[in-house]
Amino acid sequence: MPNRRSFLRSAFAAPLFSTAAAAQEPQTSAIPGLPRLDDPAYWSKIRDQFPLSRDKVFFNNGTIGAMPTVVVNRMVEHIRKIAADIAEWDYRGPEWIGGYGDYPGLRGKIAKLLNADEKEISLTENNTCSMSYVGSGLDLPRDAEILITDQEHPGGQSPWLNAVKRHGGTVVKMVIPKPMNSAEEAFDIVRKSITPRTKVIAISHMISASGAILPVKEICAEARSRGILTVLDGAQTAGHIAIDVKDIGCDAYVGCFHKWLLAPAGNGFLYLRAERNAEVWPSIASGNWDNHSDNGYRLSQRGTGNLSVLVGAEAAMDFHNQIGPARVQQRIKYLGEYLRDGLRRIPKVKFYTPLDPKLNAGITVYGIDGMNGAQLQDAMWNRGRLRPRASSGIALRHSTHIFNSTDEIDRSLAIMRDLAKA
Numbered sequence: 302m303p304n305r306r307s308f309l310r311s312a313f314a315a316p317l318f319s320t321a322a323a324a325q326e327p328q329t330s331a332i333p334g335l336p337r338l339d340d341p342a343y344w345s346k347i348r349d350q351f352p353l354s355r356d357k358v359f360f361n362n363g364t365i366g367a368m369p370t371v372v373v374n375r376m377v378e379h380i381r382k383i384a385a386d387i388a389e390w391d392y393r394g395p396e397w398i399g400g401y402g403d404y405p406g407l408r409g410k411i412a413k414l415l416n417a418d419e420k421e422i423s424l425t426e427n428n429t430c431s432m433s434y435v436g437s438g439l440d441l442p443r444d445a446e447i448l449i450t451d452q453e454h455p456g457g458q459s460p461w462l463n464a465v466k467r468h469g470g471t472v473v474k475m476v477i478p479k480p481m482n483s484a485e486e487a488f489d490i491v492r493k494s495i496t497p498r499t500k501v502i503a504i505s506h507m508i509s510a511s512g513a514i515l516p517v518k519e520i521c522a523e524a525r526s527r528g529i530l531t532v533l534d535g536a537q538t539a540g541h542i543a544i545d546v547k548d549i550g551c552d553a554y555v556g557c558f559h560k561w562l563l564a565p566a567g568n569g570f571l572y573l574r575a576e577r578n579a580e581v582w583p584s585i586a587s588g589n590w591d592n593h594s595d596n597g598y599r600l601s602q603r604g605t606g607n608l609s610v611l612v613g614a615e616a617a618m619d620f621h622n623q624i625g626p627a628r629v630q631q632r633i634k635y636l637g638e639y640l641r642d643g644l645r646r647i648p649k650v651k652f653y654t655p656l657d658p659k660l661n662a663g664i665t666v667y668g669i670d671g672m673n674g675a676q677l678q679d680a681m682w683n684r685g686r687l688r689p690r691a692s693s694g695i696a697l698r699h700s701t702h703i704f705n706s707t708d709e710i711d712r713s714l715a716i717m718r719d720l721a722k723a
Protein backbone atom coordinates (compact mmCIF):
# COMPACT_ATOMS: atom_id res chain seq x y z
CA MET A 302 0.00 0.00 0.00
CA PRO A 303 1.43 3.43 -0.83
CA ASN A 304 1.54 5.74 2.16
CA ARG A 305 -0.61 8.87 2.12
CA ARG A 306 2.19 11.23 1.18
CA SER A 307 3.37 9.16 -1.81
CA PHE A 308 -0.23 8.69 -2.93
CA LEU A 309 -0.75 12.44 -2.94
CA ARG A 310 2.44 12.91 -4.91
CA SER A 311 1.43 10.45 -7.59
CA ALA A 312 -2.24 11.43 -7.79
CA PHE A 313 -1.46 15.13 -8.04
CA ALA A 314 1.59 14.91 -10.24
CA ALA A 315 3.65 18.10 -10.21
CA PRO A 316 3.39 19.28 -13.82
CA LEU A 317 -0.36 19.82 -13.82
CA PHE A 318 -0.60 21.46 -10.43
CA SER A 319 2.51 23.34 -9.50
CA THR A 320 2.84 26.92 -10.67
CA ALA A 321 6.55 26.59 -9.84
CA ALA A 322 6.74 23.98 -12.61
CA ALA A 323 5.94 26.73 -15.11
CA ALA A 324 9.48 27.96 -14.91
CA GLN A 325 10.98 24.53 -15.34
CA GLU A 326 11.61 22.33 -18.34
CA PRO A 327 8.54 20.21 -19.09
CA GLN A 328 8.67 17.27 -16.70
CA THR A 329 7.94 13.72 -17.64
CA SER A 330 6.70 11.18 -15.15
CA ALA A 331 8.14 7.72 -15.73
CA ILE A 332 5.95 5.14 -17.46
CA PRO A 333 6.45 1.78 -15.76
CA GLY A 334 7.18 -1.26 -17.91
CA LEU A 335 8.20 0.35 -21.21
CA PRO A 336 10.60 -1.94 -23.13
CA ARG A 337 14.18 -0.96 -23.92
CA LEU A 338 14.62 0.55 -27.36
CA ASP A 339 16.83 -2.34 -28.51
CA ASP A 340 14.39 -5.03 -27.39
CA PRO A 341 13.60 -7.21 -30.45
CA ALA A 342 10.05 -7.65 -29.13
CA TYR A 343 9.72 -3.88 -28.69
CA TRP A 344 6.40 -3.34 -30.46
CA SER A 345 4.67 -6.36 -29.02
CA LYS A 346 5.70 -5.13 -25.56
CA ILE A 347 4.30 -1.71 -26.44
CA ARG A 348 1.05 -3.52 -27.31
CA ASP A 349 1.09 -4.92 -23.77
CA GLN A 350 0.81 -1.34 -22.53
CA PHE A 351 -2.77 -1.13 -23.81
CA PRO A 352 -5.85 -2.62 -22.15
CA LEU A 353 -7.45 -3.15 -25.59
CA SER A 354 -9.12 -6.59 -25.66
CA ARG A 355 -7.10 -9.16 -27.58
CA ASP A 356 -10.16 -10.65 -29.28
CA LYS A 357 -10.88 -7.42 -31.21
CA VAL A 358 -8.68 -5.19 -33.35
CA PHE A 359 -8.98 -1.42 -33.34
CA PHE A 360 -8.21 0.41 -36.60
CA ASN A 361 -10.19 3.60 -36.01
CA ASN A 362 -7.75 5.99 -34.45
CA GLY A 363 -8.94 8.63 -36.90
CA THR A 364 -12.06 8.90 -34.72
CA ILE A 365 -10.70 8.35 -31.22
CA GLY A 366 -7.46 7.04 -29.74
CA ALA A 367 -7.16 3.85 -27.72
CA MET A 368 -5.79 4.81 -24.31
CA PRO A 369 -2.74 3.10 -22.82
CA THR A 370 -3.15 1.55 -19.36
CA VAL A 371 -1.06 4.23 -17.70
CA VAL A 372 -3.43 6.93 -18.99
CA VAL A 373 -6.50 5.10 -17.70
CA ASN A 374 -4.85 4.44 -14.35
CA ARG A 375 -3.71 8.03 -13.80
CA MET A 376 -7.13 9.36 -14.67
CA VAL A 377 -9.04 6.87 -12.53
CA GLU A 378 -6.65 7.37 -9.61
CA HIS A 379 -7.31 11.08 -9.92
CA ILE A 380 -11.08 10.71 -10.04
CA ARG A 381 -10.91 8.59 -6.87
CA LYS A 382 -8.71 11.17 -5.19
CA ILE A 383 -11.13 14.00 -6.00
CA ALA A 384 -14.10 11.93 -4.85
CA ALA A 385 -12.46 11.03 -1.56
CA ASP A 386 -10.57 14.15 -0.60
CA ILE A 387 -12.24 17.18 -2.17
CA ALA A 388 -12.69 18.62 1.35
CA GLU A 389 -8.92 19.14 1.52
CA TRP A 390 -9.03 21.79 -1.22
CA ASP A 391 -8.35 25.09 0.57
CA TYR A 392 -8.11 27.38 -2.49
CA ARG A 393 -4.56 28.40 -1.58
CA GLY A 394 -2.68 26.19 -3.99
CA PRO A 395 -3.42 24.75 -7.38
CA GLU A 396 -6.98 24.19 -8.60
CA TRP A 397 -8.72 20.85 -8.02
CA ILE A 398 -10.98 21.39 -11.06
CA GLY A 399 -10.20 21.95 -14.73
CA GLY A 400 -11.09 25.06 -16.72
CA TYR A 401 -9.53 27.72 -14.48
CA GLY A 402 -5.82 26.95 -14.24
CA ASP A 403 -3.08 27.81 -16.72
CA TYR A 404 -1.64 24.24 -16.68
CA PRO A 405 1.93 24.96 -17.71
CA GLY A 406 2.87 21.26 -17.68
CA LEU A 407 0.38 20.15 -20.32
CA ARG A 408 0.60 23.35 -22.35
CA GLY A 409 4.40 23.15 -22.23
CA LYS A 410 4.40 19.58 -23.49
CA ILE A 411 2.10 20.20 -26.44
CA ALA A 412 3.98 23.45 -27.20
CA LYS A 413 7.22 21.47 -27.37
CA LEU A 414 5.67 18.90 -29.73
CA LEU A 415 4.50 21.68 -32.08
CA ASN A 416 7.62 23.88 -31.67
CA ALA A 417 5.49 26.70 -30.24
CA ASP A 418 5.71 28.86 -27.16
CA GLU A 419 3.59 27.72 -24.23
CA LYS A 420 1.79 31.09 -24.20
CA GLU A 421 0.66 30.50 -27.77
CA ILE A 422 -1.25 27.39 -26.65
CA SER A 423 -4.81 27.28 -25.33
CA LEU A 424 -6.43 24.18 -23.88
CA THR A 425 -9.92 23.42 -25.22
CA GLU A 426 -12.38 20.53 -25.24
CA ASN A 427 -11.71 19.31 -28.78
CA ASN A 428 -10.98 20.33 -32.38
CA THR A 429 -14.48 21.68 -32.92
CA CYS A 430 -14.12 24.09 -29.99
CA SER A 431 -10.67 25.19 -31.12
CA MET A 432 -11.86 25.93 -34.66
CA SER A 433 -15.00 27.61 -33.31
CA TYR A 434 -12.94 29.89 -31.08
CA VAL A 435 -11.11 31.18 -34.14
CA GLY A 436 -14.22 31.34 -36.36
CA SER A 437 -16.27 33.18 -33.74
CA GLY A 438 -13.46 35.27 -32.32
CA LEU A 439 -12.25 37.12 -35.43
CA ASP A 440 -13.58 40.51 -36.57
CA LEU A 441 -13.83 40.07 -40.33
CA PRO A 442 -15.12 42.49 -42.96
CA ARG A 443 -18.70 41.82 -44.14
CA ASP A 444 -17.53 40.82 -47.60
CA ALA A 445 -14.73 38.51 -46.38
CA GLU A 446 -14.06 35.30 -48.27
CA ILE A 447 -13.01 32.23 -46.28
CA LEU A 448 -11.35 29.46 -48.27
CA ILE A 449 -11.85 25.90 -47.11
CA THR A 450 -11.69 22.61 -49.03
CA ASP A 451 -14.65 20.47 -50.07
CA GLN A 452 -13.42 17.76 -47.67
CA GLU A 453 -13.38 19.51 -44.30
CA HIS A 454 -14.91 17.72 -41.31
CA PRO A 455 -18.14 19.34 -40.01
CA GLY A 456 -16.17 20.51 -36.96
CA GLY A 457 -13.67 22.20 -39.28
CA GLN A 458 -16.09 23.89 -41.67
CA SER A 459 -19.18 24.71 -39.59
CA PRO A 460 -17.51 27.42 -37.47
CA TRP A 461 -16.90 29.35 -40.72
CA LEU A 462 -20.38 28.72 -42.13
CA ASN A 463 -21.78 29.98 -38.82
CA ALA A 464 -19.53 33.06 -38.84
CA VAL A 465 -20.51 34.18 -42.36
CA LYS A 466 -24.21 33.53 -41.79
CA ARG A 467 -24.05 35.76 -38.72
CA HIS A 468 -21.70 38.51 -39.85
CA GLY A 469 -21.68 38.35 -43.64
CA GLY A 470 -19.09 37.02 -46.05
CA THR A 471 -18.71 33.84 -48.07
CA VAL A 472 -17.23 30.43 -47.51
CA VAL A 473 -15.65 29.14 -50.73
CA LYS A 474 -15.10 25.38 -50.96
CA MET A 475 -12.11 24.47 -53.08
CA VAL A 476 -12.40 21.09 -54.79
CA ILE A 477 -9.42 18.87 -54.04
CA PRO A 478 -9.21 15.66 -56.12
CA LYS A 479 -9.64 12.41 -54.22
CA PRO A 480 -7.11 10.95 -54.36
CA MET A 481 -5.03 14.09 -54.46
CA ASN A 482 -2.57 13.66 -57.31
CA SER A 483 0.28 15.85 -56.09
CA ALA A 484 1.22 18.60 -53.68
CA GLU A 485 1.72 20.95 -56.64
CA GLU A 486 -1.79 20.33 -57.86
CA ALA A 487 -3.30 21.08 -54.41
CA PHE A 488 -1.17 24.20 -54.00
CA ASP A 489 -2.24 25.45 -57.40
CA ILE A 490 -5.92 24.97 -56.58
CA VAL A 491 -5.53 27.06 -53.42
CA ARG A 492 -3.41 29.75 -55.08
CA LYS A 493 -5.91 30.18 -57.91
CA SER A 494 -8.83 30.42 -55.45
CA ILE A 495 -7.36 33.42 -53.61
CA THR A 496 -9.00 36.78 -54.40
CA PRO A 497 -8.47 40.27 -52.95
CA ARG A 498 -11.36 39.53 -50.55
CA THR A 499 -9.83 36.34 -49.14
CA LYS A 500 -9.18 36.93 -45.44
CA VAL A 501 -8.84 33.39 -44.06
CA ILE A 502 -7.68 30.03 -45.39
CA ALA A 503 -8.95 27.30 -43.05
CA ILE A 504 -7.96 23.84 -44.28
CA SER A 505 -6.93 20.47 -42.93
CA HIS A 506 -3.28 19.65 -42.52
CA MET A 507 -4.30 16.05 -43.14
CA ILE A 508 -7.74 15.45 -44.66
CA SER A 509 -9.62 13.01 -42.44
CA ALA A 510 -11.63 11.33 -45.21
CA SER A 511 -8.58 10.53 -47.35
CA GLY A 512 -5.48 10.81 -45.16
CA ALA A 513 -3.95 13.22 -47.71
CA ILE A 514 -1.36 15.64 -46.35
CA LEU A 515 -1.82 19.08 -47.90
CA PRO A 516 1.19 21.25 -48.83
CA VAL A 517 0.51 23.54 -45.90
CA LYS A 518 3.94 25.19 -45.76
CA GLU A 519 3.68 26.46 -49.33
CA ILE A 520 0.06 27.50 -48.84
CA CYS A 521 0.84 29.40 -45.62
CA ALA A 522 3.77 31.21 -47.26
CA GLU A 523 1.55 32.31 -50.15
CA ALA A 524 -1.19 33.39 -47.72
CA ARG A 525 1.20 35.32 -45.51
CA SER A 526 2.61 37.22 -48.47
CA ARG A 527 -0.95 38.45 -49.09
CA GLY A 528 -1.89 39.12 -45.43
CA ILE A 529 -4.34 36.20 -45.27
CA LEU A 530 -4.79 34.42 -41.92
CA THR A 531 -4.15 30.67 -42.08
CA VAL A 532 -5.88 28.19 -39.78
CA LEU A 533 -4.89 24.54 -40.05
CA ASP A 534 -7.11 21.75 -38.84
CA GLY A 535 -4.68 19.30 -37.26
CA ALA A 536 -7.26 16.95 -35.76
CA GLN A 537 -5.55 14.06 -37.54
CA THR A 538 -1.92 15.06 -37.14
CA ALA A 539 -0.74 15.57 -33.55
CA GLY A 540 0.94 12.32 -32.47
CA HIS A 541 0.76 11.04 -36.06
CA ILE A 542 3.10 13.13 -38.24
CA ALA A 543 5.74 15.74 -37.36
CA ILE A 544 4.38 19.26 -36.85
CA ASP A 545 6.52 22.37 -36.64
CA VAL A 546 4.20 25.37 -36.61
CA LYS A 547 7.07 27.83 -37.00
CA ASP A 548 8.41 26.04 -40.03
CA ILE A 549 4.92 25.65 -41.51
CA GLY A 550 4.28 29.34 -40.86
CA CYS A 551 0.55 29.03 -40.06
CA ASP A 552 -1.23 31.59 -37.89
CA ALA A 553 -3.42 29.09 -36.08
CA TYR A 554 -3.28 25.34 -35.58
CA VAL A 555 -6.24 23.39 -34.23
CA GLY A 556 -5.70 19.96 -32.70
CA CYS A 557 -6.53 17.43 -30.04
CA PHE A 558 -4.93 15.00 -27.63
CA HIS A 559 -7.69 12.41 -27.93
CA LYS A 560 -6.95 10.90 -31.33
CA TRP A 561 -3.35 10.10 -32.25
CA LEU A 562 -1.91 11.20 -28.89
CA LEU A 563 -4.06 8.51 -27.23
CA ALA A 564 -5.50 10.73 -24.50
CA PRO A 565 -8.98 10.51 -22.98
CA ALA A 566 -11.80 12.15 -24.96
CA GLY A 567 -12.45 15.82 -24.34
CA ASN A 568 -8.96 17.27 -24.76
CA GLY A 569 -8.19 19.79 -27.49
CA PHE A 570 -5.68 22.55 -28.06
CA LEU A 571 -5.33 25.69 -30.12
CA TYR A 572 -2.07 27.29 -31.22
CA LEU A 573 -2.25 30.95 -32.17
CA ARG A 574 0.90 32.66 -33.40
CA ALA A 575 1.92 35.36 -30.91
CA GLU A 576 1.88 38.11 -33.55
CA ARG A 577 -1.79 37.50 -34.43
CA ASN A 578 -3.12 36.08 -31.19
CA ALA A 579 -4.65 39.33 -29.96
CA GLU A 580 -6.93 39.45 -33.04
CA VAL A 581 -9.01 36.59 -31.67
CA TRP A 582 -11.66 37.57 -29.11
CA PRO A 583 -12.54 34.96 -26.49
CA SER A 584 -15.83 33.23 -27.26
CA ILE A 585 -16.01 31.98 -23.70
CA ALA A 586 -14.99 34.51 -21.07
CA SER A 587 -14.01 34.04 -17.45
CA GLY A 588 -11.50 35.66 -15.09
CA ASN A 589 -8.55 35.80 -17.50
CA TRP A 590 -10.54 36.79 -20.59
CA ASP A 591 -8.46 39.95 -21.07
CA ASN A 592 -5.08 38.63 -19.94
CA HIS A 593 -2.88 39.60 -22.89
CA SER A 594 0.32 38.69 -21.05
CA ASP A 595 -0.70 35.05 -21.64
CA ASN A 596 -2.93 34.89 -24.70
CA GLY A 597 -3.10 31.10 -24.67
CA TYR A 598 -4.52 31.20 -21.14
CA ARG A 599 -6.86 34.03 -22.18
CA LEU A 600 -8.46 31.70 -24.74
CA SER A 601 -8.49 28.67 -22.40
CA GLN A 602 -11.20 30.17 -20.16
CA ARG A 603 -14.13 27.80 -19.93
CA GLY A 604 -15.34 27.50 -16.33
CA THR A 605 -15.43 24.30 -14.34
CA GLY A 606 -14.13 21.30 -16.23
CA ASN A 607 -12.85 17.83 -15.47
CA LEU A 608 -9.30 18.00 -14.19
CA SER A 609 -9.02 14.20 -14.31
CA VAL A 610 -9.17 14.21 -18.11
CA LEU A 611 -6.38 16.79 -18.16
CA VAL A 612 -4.35 14.50 -15.89
CA GLY A 613 -5.06 11.73 -18.43
CA ALA A 614 -3.95 13.96 -21.30
CA GLU A 615 -0.70 14.76 -19.57
CA ALA A 616 -0.07 11.06 -18.92
CA ALA A 617 -0.70 10.45 -22.63
CA MET A 618 1.88 13.12 -23.53
CA ASP A 619 4.39 11.46 -21.19
CA PHE A 620 3.72 8.08 -22.79
CA HIS A 621 4.18 9.58 -26.25
CA ASN A 622 7.37 11.38 -25.27
CA GLN A 623 8.92 8.36 -23.61
CA ILE A 624 8.51 6.23 -26.70
CA GLY A 625 9.60 9.26 -28.68
CA PRO A 626 7.52 11.25 -31.20
CA ALA A 627 9.72 10.32 -34.17
CA ARG A 628 9.63 6.63 -33.29
CA VAL A 629 5.83 6.70 -32.98
CA GLN A 630 5.50 8.51 -36.32
CA GLN A 631 7.81 6.04 -38.07
CA ARG A 632 5.92 3.03 -36.73
CA ILE A 633 2.53 4.46 -37.73
CA LYS A 634 3.85 5.20 -41.20
CA TYR A 635 5.47 1.77 -41.53
CA LEU A 636 2.17 0.04 -40.70
CA GLY A 637 0.28 2.35 -43.07
CA GLU A 638 2.72 1.46 -45.87
CA TYR A 639 2.45 -2.22 -45.03
CA LEU A 640 -1.33 -2.03 -45.42
CA ARG A 641 -1.17 -0.04 -48.67
CA ASP A 642 1.43 -2.37 -50.07
CA GLY A 643 -0.85 -5.37 -49.47
CA LEU A 644 -3.92 -3.59 -50.82
CA ARG A 645 -2.07 -2.59 -53.99
CA ARG A 646 -1.79 -6.28 -54.86
CA ILE A 647 -5.57 -6.70 -54.83
CA PRO A 648 -6.73 -5.60 -58.30
CA LYS A 649 -10.26 -4.51 -57.38
CA VAL A 650 -9.14 -2.13 -54.63
CA LYS A 651 -9.55 1.58 -55.31
CA PHE A 652 -7.56 4.08 -53.24
CA TYR A 653 -8.80 7.49 -52.08
CA THR A 654 -5.56 8.10 -50.20
CA PRO A 655 -2.69 9.39 -52.34
CA LEU A 656 -0.05 6.68 -52.75
CA ASP A 657 2.90 9.06 -52.91
CA PRO A 658 4.59 8.42 -49.52
CA LYS A 659 5.19 12.16 -49.05
CA LEU A 660 1.44 12.71 -49.01
CA ASN A 661 0.24 10.00 -46.60
CA ALA A 662 0.96 8.32 -43.25
CA GLY A 663 -1.24 6.14 -41.04
CA ILE A 664 -4.67 6.71 -42.61
CA THR A 665 -5.62 4.66 -45.66
CA VAL A 666 -9.00 5.15 -47.31
CA TYR A 667 -9.98 2.56 -49.89
CA GLY A 668 -12.94 0.80 -51.43
CA ILE A 669 -13.70 -2.19 -53.56
CA ASP A 670 -15.96 -2.44 -56.60
CA GLY A 671 -19.50 -3.51 -55.78
CA MET A 672 -19.44 -2.79 -52.02
CA ASN A 673 -20.20 0.33 -50.04
CA GLY A 674 -18.42 1.52 -46.89
CA ALA A 675 -20.97 0.10 -44.44
CA GLN A 676 -20.78 -3.34 -46.11
CA LEU A 677 -16.99 -3.26 -45.95
CA GLN A 678 -17.05 -2.21 -42.30
CA ASP A 679 -19.49 -5.02 -41.48
CA ALA A 680 -17.44 -7.60 -43.41
CA MET A 681 -14.30 -6.66 -41.46
CA TRP A 682 -16.11 -6.94 -38.15
CA ASN A 683 -18.22 -10.02 -38.84
CA ARG A 684 -15.40 -12.02 -40.41
CA GLY A 685 -12.48 -10.91 -38.29
CA ARG A 686 -13.54 -8.65 -35.37
CA LEU A 687 -11.52 -5.92 -37.07
CA ARG A 688 -12.67 -2.33 -36.67
CA PRO A 689 -11.74 0.08 -39.44
CA ARG A 690 -14.50 2.62 -40.13
CA ALA A 691 -16.80 3.23 -43.09
CA SER A 692 -15.96 6.53 -44.75
CA SER A 693 -17.78 8.86 -47.17
CA GLY A 694 -20.36 6.17 -48.04
CA ILE A 695 -18.11 4.32 -50.46
CA ALA A 696 -14.96 3.43 -48.62
CA LEU A 697 -13.21 2.19 -45.50
CA ARG A 698 -10.89 4.37 -43.45
CA HIS A 699 -8.22 2.18 -41.96
CA SER A 700 -6.02 3.86 -39.36
CA THR A 701 -2.88 2.19 -38.04
CA HIS A 702 -1.22 3.05 -34.71
CA ILE A 703 1.53 1.68 -32.49
CA PHE A 704 -0.78 -0.84 -30.80
CA ASN A 705 -1.48 -2.48 -34.18
CA SER A 706 0.66 -5.21 -35.74
CA THR A 707 1.51 -6.52 -39.19
CA ASP A 708 -0.35 -9.70 -38.25
CA GLU A 709 -3.55 -7.71 -37.72
CA ILE A 710 -3.04 -6.05 -41.10
CA ASP A 711 -2.45 -9.45 -42.75
CA ARG A 712 -5.81 -10.57 -41.37
CA SER A 713 -7.47 -7.48 -42.88
CA LEU A 714 -5.80 -8.14 -46.23
CA ALA A 715 -6.99 -11.76 -46.24
CA ILE A 716 -10.58 -10.55 -45.83
CA MET A 717 -10.15 -8.00 -48.62
CA ARG A 718 -8.72 -10.66 -50.94
CA ASP A 719 -11.74 -12.82 -50.23
CA LEU A 720 -14.16 -9.97 -50.89
CA ALA A 721 -12.35 -9.16 -54.11
CA LYS A 722 -12.94 -12.72 -55.38
CA ALA A 723 -16.72 -12.39 -55.00
Ligand SMILES: Cc1ncc(COP(=O)(O)O)c(C=O)c1O
Nearest residue numbers: 427428429454456457509534536
Ligand atom coordinates in the same frame (compact mmCIF):
# COMPACT_ATOMS: atom_id res chain seq x y z
C1 LIG B 1 -10.18 16.94 -39.66
C2 LIG B 1 -11.10 16.94 -38.47
N1 LIG B 1 -11.50 18.10 -37.95
C3 LIG B 1 -12.30 18.15 -36.88
C4 LIG B 1 -12.73 17.00 -36.26
C5 LIG B 1 -13.61 17.11 -35.06
O1 LIG B 1 -12.90 16.70 -33.93
P1 LIG B 1 -13.55 16.76 -32.47
O2 LIG B 1 -14.66 15.80 -32.46
O3 LIG B 1 -12.42 16.43 -31.57
O4 LIG B 1 -14.04 18.15 -32.26
C6 LIG B 1 -12.33 15.76 -36.77
C7 LIG B 1 -12.78 14.50 -36.13
O5 LIG B 1 -12.62 13.42 -36.62
C8 LIG B 1 -11.49 15.73 -37.89
O6 LIG B 1 -11.08 14.57 -38.43
